[in-house]
Amino acid sequence: MVEAGGPRHGASGAVEIRRAGPGDGDALGEIHAAAWQAAYAPFFEPGFAAHAVADRRTRWHRRVAEEAGEAGGVASGA
Template identity: 45%
Template sequence: MALAFDIREATPMDSDAIGRIHVEAWQATYAGMIEPGYLARLDPGTWATRWREAIGRQRAGRVRYGKVLVICAPDQGPVGFGSCGRTRSQTLPYDGEIETLYIHPDWQGQGLGRELLVALFEELSAAGFLSALVWVVAANPSRFFYEAMGGERLAEKTEPFAGCPVAQVAYGWDDLVGWLSAWR
């Protein structure tokens, strides 16, 4: 029997779980891609505080648009999270952006990322966004997930991160309504 997962808007009470997922997913995913000392210094408590503040600003309406969602396993609480909002890109003609999407390493490979991405696209579409993009570390094998989900490779850039240059790739969906209709 398959477990039923719940996707809902994050609350400040979810921040500790989100901080833990954020750190553990980064440490598992980016080993060998990002400076090891940076990954070792990641602190779940620090990230929990950052996420608590971000969720609080969103819930208070102090950002133009943004949403954090959690995916919860029965009797477990959050096992993944994602955030979306207005695009941060100044050069690509996409109005929405998937800012984060992390599933705890123990829960990966079960389709939860797909469910969460669909829910984030639904949030963006309901808020009037017509298109969306996501930036992914180019060496991250998860980039193939976005390709499998119909993302079109749009652009590349290299930016400094933790003292090292990190190559990134953008994937985009130019018709969220059409994508969601086809997905359903």
């Protein structure tokens, strides 16, 4: 992971990379759920896939809270 710090400049402008916080749980969960659904859901029974997607939506709240921002980073437009 890139260390948190000041803004970075990419092709689309400035991007700030920071540690994930409790307010990022919803967005991280939605991103993880969408990626899992696109990549893996077609290979499982619909009931299991729906449960797995829902689990990914909620797991990030717990993970970010338990690891006090150590769970990952967040990039946001500056």
